[in-house]
Amino acid sequence: MAAAVMAHPLEPRDRDRRVYNPTVVDKGFAAPLASVESLSDVVREAGLVAVGRPSPRSLREPSSGADSGRWSPSTILEVTDPSLSDGSGGGASSGIDTASLSGTSAPHAGAPLTAMNVEDAAEAETLPSLGWPPGPSDSPGGGFPGGLGGHEVDGCWGDRIVKPAVDEPLNLSFHKLSYTVSSRLRLRWEKRRILDGISGEFKAGQLTAIMGPSGAGKSTLLDVMSGYTSSGVHGRLLVNGTARDSRTFRRQSVYIQQDASLHPQLTVSEAMNVASVLKLGRRGPEIDEVLYSLGLLEHRDTMTSRLSGGQLKRLATALELLSNPPVMFFDEPTSGLDSSTTKQCVGVLRRLARQGRTVVCTIHQPSATVFEMLDQLYLVVGGRCAYSGHTANLLPYLAGLGLRCPPYHNPADYALEVAGGEYGDFSEELVKASENGRCVMWTTTYTTRQQEGHRQQQALEVAVEGPSSNKLSRQSSSVASSSSQSEQRRCDRTKLTYPTTFWLQLYVLLKRTFLKGLRDRMLCHSRLYIHLVAGLLIGVLFLDIGGDAAHVFHNFSLLFFCLMFLMFTALSAMILAFPLEMPIIAREHFNRWYSLKSYFLAVTMADVPLQGMCVCVYTVVVYYMTAQPMEPLRFLQFLLICSLVSFVAQSVGLAVGAAMKVEHGVIFGPLVILPFTIFSGYFVIQRDAPTKMQWLFAASYLKYGLSGSMLAVYGYGRAPLERCSDDYCHFKRPEKFLHELDLDRGNYWQDAGILFLIGSVLRLSAYFVLKFRLRRFRQ
Numbered sequence: 001m002a003a004a005v006m007a008h009p010l011e012p013r014d015r016d017r018r019v020y021n022p023t024v025v026d027k028g029f030a031a032p033l034a035s036v037e038s039l040s041d042v043v044r045e046a047g048l049v050a051v052g053r054p055s056p057r058s059l060r061e062p063s064s065g066a067d068s069g070r071w072s073p074s075t076i077l078e079v080t081d082p083s084l085s086d087g088s089g090g091g092a093s094s095g096i097d098t099a100s101l102s103g104t105s106a107p108h109a110g111a112p113l114t115a116m117n118v119e120d121a122a123e124a125e126t127l128p129s130l131g132w133p134p135g136p137s138d139s140p141g142g143g144f145p146g147g148l149g150g151h152e153v154d155g156c157w158g159d160r161i162v163k164p165a166v167d168e169p170l171n172l173s174f175h176k177l178s179y180t181v182s183s184r185l186r187l188r189w190e191k192r193r194i195l196d197g198i199s200g201e202f203k204a205g206q207l208t209a210i211m212g213p214s215g216a217g218k219s220t221l222l223d224v225m226s227g228y229t230s231s232g233v234h235g236r237l238l239v240n241g242t243a244r245d246s247r248t249f250r251r252q253s254v255y256i257q258q259d260a261s262l263h264p265q266l267t268v269s270e271a272m273n274v275a276s277v278l279k280l281g282r283r284g285p286e287i288d289e290v291l292y293s294l295g296l297l298e299h300r301d302t303m304t305s306r307l308s309g310g311q312l313k314r315l316a317t318a319l320e321l322l323s324n325p326p327v328m329f330f331d332e333p334t335s336g337l338d339s340s341t342t343k344q345c346v347g348v349l350r351r352l353a354r355q356g357r358t359v360v361c362t363i364h365q366p367s368a369t370v371f372e373m374l375d376q377l378y379l380v381v382g383g384r385c386a387y388s389g390h391t392a393n394l395l396p397y398l399a400g401l402g403l404r405c406p407p408y409h410n411p412a413d414y415a416l417e418v419a420g421g422e423y424g425d426f427s428e429e430l431v432k433a434s435e436n437g438r439c440v441m442w443t444t445t446y447t448t449r450q451q452e453g454h455r456q457q458q459a460l461e462v463a464v465e466g467p468s469s470n471k472l473s474r475q476s477s478s479v480a481s482s483s484s485q486s487e488q489r490r491c492d493r494t495k496l497t498y499p500t501t502f503w504l505q506l507y508v509l510l511k512r513t514f515l516k517g518l519r520d521r522m523l524c525h526s527r528l529y530i531h532l533v534a535g536l537l538i539g540v541l542f543l544d545i546g547g548d549a550a551h552v553f554h555n556f557s558l559l560f561f562c563l564m565f566l567m568f569t570a571l572s573a574m575i576l577a578f579p580l581e582m583p584i585i586a587r588e589h590f591n592r593w594y595s596l597k598s599y600f601l602a603v604t605m606a607d608v609p610l611q612g613m614c615v616c617v618y619t620v621v622v623y624y625m626t627a628q629p630m631e632p633l634r635f636l637q638f639l640l641i642c643s644l645v646s647f648v649a650q651s652v653g654l655a656v657g658a659a660m661k662v663e664h665g666v667i668f669g670p671l672v673i674l675p676f677t678i679f680s681g682y683f684v685i686q687r688d689a690p691t692k693m694q695w696l697f698a699a700s701y702l703k704y705g706l707s708g709s710m711l712a713v714y715g716y717g718r719a720p721l722e723r724c725s726d727d728y729c730h731f732k733r734p735e736k737f738l739h740e741l742d743l744d745r746g747n748y749w750q751d752a753g754i755l756f757l758i759g760s761v762l763r764l765s766a767y768f769v770l771k772f773r774l775r776r777f778r779q
């Protein structure tokens with residue numbers, strides 16, 4: 001029997017009665033002490049019907065209207081005072097109708113909840129809504145009703161609600177899956193099979209852990225299942241029984257890798273905003289909701305670089321959770337976490353699963369408590385399946401093979417010891433017994449099988465009595481219509497490659513890259529100062545030589561040095577742009593935040609203002625101090641040529657950075673551009689070079705830079721130089737000097753055009769190299 005009491009749960013008079021007041025929920029937790037996360041605790045502490053033990057009604061009635069997809073307060077709790085219940089101690093739960101767990105009316109309708117026990121399902125379905133929208137963000141408590149100010153949330157984030165249940169549960173299965181790589185062994189390419197014909201199923205609503213000894217193939221299996229690795233994979237991958245379409249599946253799943261690669265220069269909320277706009281096309285209320293549910297709300301203004309390891313992992317999950325994906329893969333989400341944080345982390349994964357998601361993770365040596373929190377275990381040994389089934393069935397399974405776990409021994413440890421060969425080599429027996437993952441008899445518990453039987457019995461009754469005679473049929477028809485709607489939504493989504501347009505992606509990524517650049521003050525300022533200081537030094541060294549006919553060769557050296565300097569600074573600024581971000585690009589691009597095109601364009605465009613400023617500062621200082629001709633057109637032409645040379649050098653840097661690792665790029669980059677200096681026309685004039693080497697001059701972009709800058713300074717009918725600090729100046733007339741250097745027939749605009757062309761082609765190549773590298777990076 002349900003009872004709604006109009007008082008705060010912690011008010012003394014009600015504390016005595018131990019009754020929770022649902023109206024507090026309705027009012028958005030306005031009461032000072034009832035913070036949202038403590039709701040379940042309050043109920044538990046109060047000795048009431050646990051959150052995981054709702055009434056049948058609360059299980060069946062999702063909220064409607066504007067709040068659909070979430071659970072309205074009325075469905076959160078219909079709290080029953082045990083004293084008023086039937087005395088079974090289970091309160092309303094004692095009356096749970098197992099049919100209500102069939103998933104027909106639940107938010108994860110259609111998801112087979114075969115291995116979920118009653119409590120688990122109830123836990124999933126009675127998770128309270130956060131009552132969005134929250135109050136003003138500057139309110140105490142971070143804008144959440146009920147207030148979180150000063151509340152230590154880190155300790156209980158595993159107990160919180162996360163995103164609303166998914167509307168499209170997906171069961172993944174794989175049959176005879178193999179993955180082979182070719183590796184080079186003593187000048188020979190050898191094929192190595194890492195996954196060997198394994199099968200299995202990862203169900204919606206369940207938390208599946210992949211375990212096994214080191215090197216068994218756990219991460220590889222996750223890579224293959226998530227689609228992160230696709231070449232070299234053979235076998236059948238199915239989603240809800242039909243062949244997996246990799247493009248569609250990428251829209252439905254996210255993969256959170258072991259090393260949470262995030263942008264250290266952004267705060268938590270900035271990172272969430274970027275993810276939200278890219279994934280949802282807007283900055284939504286989901287941000288605070290998700291942050292809250294993962295215990296990060298009070299850290300939202302913290303720089304990502306200052307987060308702890310566990311917080312980083314949670315942030316990585318929060319970023320992907322924004323799009324409410326039905327399938328989530330986690331590679332070792334608990335590595336590096338202490339036991340308490342590990343428990344919280346697995347708690348979050350379990351909750352994500354309970355809301356209808358398919359959650360698969362790899363895990364190393366879970367404690368007995370953590371192991372109990374898992375639903376399904378997929379044990380891998382040498383790329384084959386040693387066990388696939390419910391965690392509760394592991395020990396009976398092993399016992400059936402004569403492998404008895406010692407009393408008080410952690411089952412997870414025992415399984416790993418067996419798999420690792422500590423009790424002898426049982427791998428063949430295990431693989432045989434599990435039929436390499438095909439055997440499904442261990443996937444359900446005894447209790448669940450009973451529930452399953454009960455549900456089938458009910459379905460049979462409905463079929464006999466007719467479709468309209470039972471509420472189950474009504475639920476079924478609503479499921480049918482919702483599944484056709486979700487089918488429609490799926491079709492709509494299939495047309496889109498990314499959630500947002502190219503231009504929005506470009507805008508967001510540009511903004512993010514700018515922000516990161518500005519935050520990296522050291523790099524940003526030092527680049528500017530280096531150009532200024534170098535300009536001043538060169539200016540002093542070559543002071544006033546520009547108009548002196550006795551120093552034309554010195555001026556020639558000066559112009560060449562200017563190009564060299566700008567070339568190296570531009571190259572080194574861009575050479576690290578991609579290698580350092582490769583893990584981040586791989587994650588974000590794979591999880592469909594943006595296309596590679598928009599990322600590439602944003603990164604290359606974002607550096608333009610800073611590099612432009614650097615070139616301007618340097619050029620203005622040097623041009624003025626060395627007394628080059630004070631004609632605006634000549635100055636602009638010189639500036640343009642300098643900018644184009646740095647554009648080309650940036651493109652070389654991007655291409656080298658895209659193709660190589662950081663350590664290789666730093667060494668190899670300067671080596672790539674050195675040959676261009678030899679054939680620039682400074683050391684050897686083109687007409688004096690052997691005929692067979694003439695083409696190398698044509699390929700040297702520095703030659704066009706030097707030719708262009710000389711023409712800008714001395715070309716186009718410049719008047720004879722007025723000053724001559726020597727007794728005799730042979731090159732008083734600039735055209736005579738240009739003729740000496742074989743530049744008198746040169747064309748400035750042609751040089752500028754060729755430089756632009758070379759820069760663009762190199763940039764395009766950098767894009768394709770990056771695309772290729774990204775593919776290789778995922779293998």
Ligand SMILES: Nc1ncnc2c1ncn2[C@@H]1O[C@H](COP(=O)(O)OP(=O)(O)OP(=O)(O)O)[C@@H](O)[C@H]1O
Pocket residue numbers: 181183192194212213214215216217218219220221779
């Ligand atoms: N691209 C590859 N080329 C060659 N060998 C590979 C490749 N990918 C994986 N392997 C090998 O496959 C085996 C399984 O690797 P995987 O990373 O999946 O193991 P794991 O079970 O996750 O190990 P750990 O628990 O230590 O992380 C390892 O021996 C690894 O060296």
